[in-house]
Amino acid sequence: MIVDFSIAPVGKGESLSASLVEVFELVDASGLSFEHHAMGTNIEGDWDEVMALVKACRDRMLEKAKRVSIFLRIDDRLGVTDGIRRKVASVEAKRRH
Amino acid sequence: MIVDFSIAPVGKGESLSASLVEVFELVDASGLSFEHHAMGTNIEGDWDEVMALVKACRDRMLEKAKRVSIFLRIDDRLGVTDGIRRKVASVEAKRRH
Amino acid sequence: MIVDFSIAPVGKGESLSASLVEVFELVDASGLSFEHHAMGTNIEGDWDEVMALVKACRDRMLEKAKRVSIFLRIDDRLGVTDGIRRKVASVEAKRRH
């Protein structure tokens, strides 16, 4: 499955990038496929792998903020792996015809 | 924490309510506090409780559809319980003044 | 269409309810059907009506905060009105059988 994941502390100032650095390090260290974009990070893996990573990110953020906002949008498709690359390629292929 | 949770099969017809009945039964049976609304269900509990329920709903849906779309928006606030009732009451109290 | 709408200032403290009071007054005054829930507000109307209201809420919030986070989830179904009430009733009816 692919999860579009976004996390932010609530009430810790307008600039959020400092608090995201450690979260991104956890994503890097997870070994899962991921794609950062301007509004979040797409992570690919099975349910337990991805959710363990999301929980670790949340635990890290709650060490710094008393309130955390998390957003997850999940596309869970049986039998599909390598989905991050395939999704973009699928649309691109159709546009060329 | 409170999670606004929505789940839908992809590609199974326009009417989604039939596939939601079993999901709602799992929510009922969980013993967690919840609030259904027109676009989803708010569920309150600690991380592991809520996520175990969400995973069970997803597993049930994947028995009926090969592709499932899930949306989660999480408000995780240290030390807050009874949050579903409190959030609505907090705004209502301010509006009366 | 029905829109699940949530808005929050970024970096203005942990408690968000004070900043929401004026937004809720705009929703009330719009004349559109709505349903508050613990994580947002469902608003029903046609595209231009609902989006004009959302923009007015955003403009009001930007008078108080330099950065605003908005979340919208839209269920747009041709020929369906009275959707907020119908959606809940549809699932409830199936559960009774």
Added chain:
Amino acid sequence: MIVDFSIAPVGKGESLSASLVEVFELVDASGLSFEHHAMGTNIEGDWDEVMALVKACRDRMLEKAKRVSIFLRIDDRLGVTDGIRRKVASVEAKRRH
């Protein structure tokens, strides 16, 4: 502002990429800055520009499907332009130190 935008027909089969081709053409033709990712498209511009584009995409999709699901997550920050590029760069810069 930056909007993370995702649109899908409801009940039109598991593969969504065919229906997205025309939507992506509208995004291309808009002249706005955008970034496709595996779960959606980030679009940058002022409120009226971005929302006019989103409405055009929805109108196109409703020509093909009777029910459409749209998701928008908005980061609206006064005085910030070139935000798609800046957000990624901001986190990357902090990670190098």
